[in-house]
Amino acid sequence: xxxxxxxxxxxxxxxLPLQAAEPAPLSQGEVRKIDVxxxxxxxxxxxxxxxxxxxxxxxxxxxxxxxxxxVSAGEKVNFQVQQQGSRYIVTELQVVK
Numbered sequence: 001x002x003x004x005x006x007x008x009x010x011x012x013x014x015x016l017p018l019q020a021a022e023p024a025p026l027s028q029g030e031v032r033k034i035d036v037x038x039x040x041x042x043x044x045x046x047x048x049x050x051x052x053x054x055x056x057x058x059x060x061x062x063x064x065x066x067x068x069x070x071v072s073a074g075e076k077v078n079f080q081v082q083q084q085g086s087r088y089i090v091t092e093l094q095v096v097k
Contacts (some may be wrong), residue, residue: 024050026078026092032057033073039065041090043079051083060090067093 029045044057060081062068067090071077080092 024080026080026094028096029077029079031071031073031075031077033059034068034071036065036068039068041068041071041093043077043090045079048081051081051088053081053088058088060088062093063089063091071095 027045027048027050029043031041032044033042035041039062040059041062042057042059045053046055047053063082071093076096078092078094078096079090082089082091
């Protein structure tokens with residue numbers, strides 16, 4: 001009887017429709033420095049909700065060097081960060097016009 005209940009519960013769980021996860025909101029920041037050769041950007045930023053990071057200034061890796069094209073120190077940006085172990089990687093970067 002117990003196994004039947006467990007099997008029924010598992011079947012119900014796996015039959016639930018999958019919902020797309022809401023994309024994390026973009027965070028806001030200001031570019032302090034760009035190092036194209038090292039594929040890194042220094043940002044002074046507000047809270048980053050997607051990874052639970054408080055406001056601070058720090059260096060981030062960038063996922064693709066193309067993200068740094070057309071970006072200059074002093075510009076305001078919206079960005080997305082993913083944490084991979086101890087690394088923080090910018091995966092999206094938009095200059096605020």
